[in-house]
Amino acid sequence: MRFSAFDQAGITIHEALYYSIGSGFIIREGDESTPIADRTIPYPFGSAAQLLNLAEERGLSIWQIVFENEKASHNEGEIRDYVDRIWSTMCQCVARGFRAEGVLPGGLRVRRRAPALPRKLETEGEKDPLHAMDWVNVFAMAVNEENAAGGRMVTAPTNGAAGVVAAVAHYYWIFVEGASRDGLFWFFLTAAAIGILYKENASISGAEVGCQGEVGVACSMAAAGLVAALSGTNQQIEHAAEISMEHNLGMTCDPIGGLVQIPCIERNAMGAVKPINACRMAMRESGEHSASLDQAIKAMYESGKDMQTRHKETSSDGLATLNIIEC
Ligand code: SF4
Numbered sequence: 001m002r003f004s005a006f007d008q009a010g011i012t013i014h015e016a017l018y019y020s021i022g023s024g025f026i027i028r029e030g031d032e033s034t035p036i037a038d039r040t041i042p043y044p045f046g047s048a049a050q051l052l053n054l055a056e057e058r059g060l061s062i063w064q065i066v067f068e069n070e071k072a073s074h075n076e077g078e079i080r081d082y083v084d085r086i087w088s089t090m091c092q093c094v095a096r097g098f099r100a101e102g103v104l105p106g107g108l109r110v111r112r113r114a115p116a117l118p119r120k121l122e123t124e125g126e127k128d129p130l131h132a133m134d135w136v137n138v139f140a141m142a143v144n145e146e147n148a149a150g151g152r153m154v155t156a157p158t159n160g161a162a163g164v165v166a167a168v169a170h171y172y173w174i175f176v177e178g179a180s181r182d183g184l185f186w187f188f189l190t191a192a193a194i195g196i197l198y199k200e201n202a203s204i205s206g207a208e209v210g211c212q213g214e215v216g217v218a219c220s221m222a223a224a225g226l227v228a229a230l231s232g233t234n235q236q237i238e239h240a241a242e243i244s245m246e247h248n249l250g251m252t253c254d255p256i257g258g259l260v261q262i263p264c265i266e267r268n269a270m271g272a273v274k275p276i277n278a279c280r281m282a283m284r285e286s287g288e289h290s291a292s293l294d295q296a297i298k299a300m301y302e303s304g305k306d307m308q309t310r311h312k313e314t315s316s317d318g319l320a321t322l323n324i325i326e327c
Contacts (some may be wrong), residue, residue: 012122021205030258041069048197048238048293058101062224062234063189070189077156083188086154090143090166094155097142106259112149132175136276137269139167144265157195157204157217160260163268164192164218165225168275172229183229191225194241197293202301206253207313209304215271216248216300220293223275227282235287241280244294250303252311254318263319 005014006168017029043058043065045051055062064150070079102108116139121131128134140163146152147159154163169187174180195204198217203209232240248271256262310317 004145006319009187012311018090021243022221031044035175043304044067046200048241051193051197052234052238055115059126061067061190061228062237063187063228064187066193071304078184083185086156086188087169087184089152089154090169091326093146093151093162093171093215094139094142094166097146098153100145100149100151104145104261105150105268106257106261108257108259108261110148110261112145114138115144117141132171133273133276135174136167136171136272140268140272141265143167144260144268144283146198148259148261148265148270155197156191157221158206158214160206160255161211161214161271162266163220163265164215164271164275165222167268167272168226169223170280171272171276176230179229182229187225187229190228190237193220194221194224194293196233198300201294202297209301210251210307211253211267211305212245212248212251214253215267216251217247217266218327219248219271219274219278222272222297223282226275226279230283232278232279232283233287236282236285237261238293239285239287239289240275240282242291242296243281244287245293245296245300246273246291247278249299250307252307252321254311255313255315256314256318256320311326 001022002015004012007013017306018026019029020026025294043054045065051065052064054060055065059066059069069077074082082220088231092302097112099115101113101115102112104112117134121138123135124131141154143163143166146159147162153159153162154166156162169184172183172187176183186305195217198204198213203213204217206214220241223244224237227237276279304312308317314320
C-alpha cells in the first residue's frame with residue numbers, strides 16, 4: 001500500500017510504501033526488519049516441552065506463564081483490558097457478519113451466507129443434536145465473510161484464519177455451561193502461547209507453509225484455548241493442540257482468484273469444528289500421547305518447506321484452477 005501526501009498544488013511531498021509480508025506483519029520499503037521491543041520476561045520458552053517443564057516446575061498453568069510474561073511489559077489491568085478488547089472485537093465482527101447481506105467484493109460473486117443462517121437455526125430450535133456445531137460454522141463464516149469484505153477482525157493468527165479462534169471462543173461462551181470471563185481469559189492467553197510456538201519455530205504464513213500454517217495453527221490455538229477454559233491440565237492442552245495440527249498437516253493454500261473467499265470461508269468453518277473435537281478427545285485422556293506438539297510443529301514446517309510454491313498462496317493450483325467465471 002502506497003501512502004502519498006500532496007501539497008495544495010497537487011505536488012507529492014511525501015510517499016511511503018508498505019508491504020504486507022504475511023503473518024500479520026507489515027514492513028516499510030527500505031526497512032530490513034520490523035523492530036521488536038527487547039524485554040526480559042520471567043518465563044521464556046522456546047518449545048512446548050520447555051513450556052510444559054516450566055509450568056510443572058513452577059506449578060503454573062500455561063495461561064499464568066503467558067500472563068506473567070506479559071506483566072513484564074504491561075500492568076495487570078492493561079492486559080485484562082486488552083484481552084477484553086480482543087473478545088469484544090470478535091463479538092462485534094460476528095455481529096456485523098450476521099447483519100451484512102449481499103455479495104462479497106472481488107468479482108467471484110460469492111454470496112454472504114452468514115446473515116441467513118442464524119435465522120434458520122433459530123427457527124429450527126435446539127432439537128438437532130449438532131445444533132451447536134451449526135452455530136460454530138456460522139460464527140466462523142461471519143468472521144471470514146467480514147474479512148473478505150475488508151471488515152475488522154482479530155488477526156488470530158492471521159486474517160484469513162481469523163474465524164477459527166473467534167468461533168471456538170463463541171462456542172465456549174454460548175454453549176458451555178458455566179462459561180466465565182475468567183475462562184475466556186485463560187482461553188486467549190493459552191491460545192497465544194500456542195501461537196507463539198508456531199511463530200517462533202515454524203511459520204504462520206500461508207505463503208510460506210500453506211494453509212496448515214494459517215487455519216491449521218488457528219485450530220491448534222483454539223483447541224488449546226478451549227481445554228484451558230474448561231480447566232484441563234497443561235498436558236491436555238498440549239495434546240489438544242497437537243491433535244489439531246496433526247489433522248491439518250499438508251493443507252495447501254489455493255484461494256480462487258487470489259481472494260480470501262473460496263475455500264477460505266468454509267475452511268474456517270471446518271477448522272472451527274476440529275478444535276472442539278480435539279479438546280474433547282484430549283480431555284478424556286491424561287495427556288499421554290505418542291506424537292508431541294513440538295513434533296507436530298516441526299512436521300508442519302518441514303511439510304510447508306517441501307510444498308511446491310504453487311500450493312502456497314499463488315492462486316495457481318488446486319481449487320484456484322477451477323474455472324469460476326468472474327464478472
Ligand atoms: S487457503 Fe490460503 S488464503 Fe485461504 S485461509 Fe488458507 S492460507 Fe489463508
